[in-house]
Amino acid sequence: MLNYWHQNAEEKFDFNSGSEKIEVEEATPIANEFIHFLPTVESTLGSNVLIASVFTRDHSKGTNLVELIESIRQKVGNDAELMVKLNTIIFHTLADSFEASLQTKF
Numbered sequence: 001m002l003n004y005w006h007q008n009a010e011e012k013f014d015f016n017s018g019s020e021k022i023e024v025e026e027a028t029p030i031a032n033e034f035i036h037f038l039p040t041v042e043s044t045l046g047s048n049v050l051i052a053s054v055f056t057r058d059h060s061k062g063t064n065l066v067e068l069i070e071s072i073r074q075k076v077g078n079d080a081e082l083m084v085k086l087n088t089i090i091f092h093t094l095a096d097s098f099e100a101s102l103q104t105k106f
Contacts, residue, residue: 002082005089013049024052062105 004015004022015022063071069090076082094101 002076002085002089005085009092019046020048020050022050022052024054026054026056056106059105064103064105065101066103 001015004017006014006016013021013023015024069086072086073083076086090098
């Protein structure tokens with residue numbers, strides 16, 4: 001999946017392999033997410049598009065960000081190029097909120 005992560009945060013889809021695309025959105029409020037996204041879906045005729053709405057909430061016994069990142073790193077293994085891509089995604093996605101986000105559990 002890391003191979004298909006968008007290069008630019010302004011791209012329409014989070015993951016894009018050409019004919020298959022995935023967009024992941026935080027689902028609050030859910031109705032607005034789908035209404036907002038309809039023009040994007042309509043502009044991709046001939047492609048398979050998956051829209052995922054993710055609900056999250058804090059949970060004291062959940063997985064924190066450090067654990068999630070480590071789980072992904074284990075799956076990446078020794079692929080240095082993918083590891084650099086993962087670290088770049090984490091850095092650009094979290095930026096200034098990285099340290100504050102580390103201990104939050106979901």
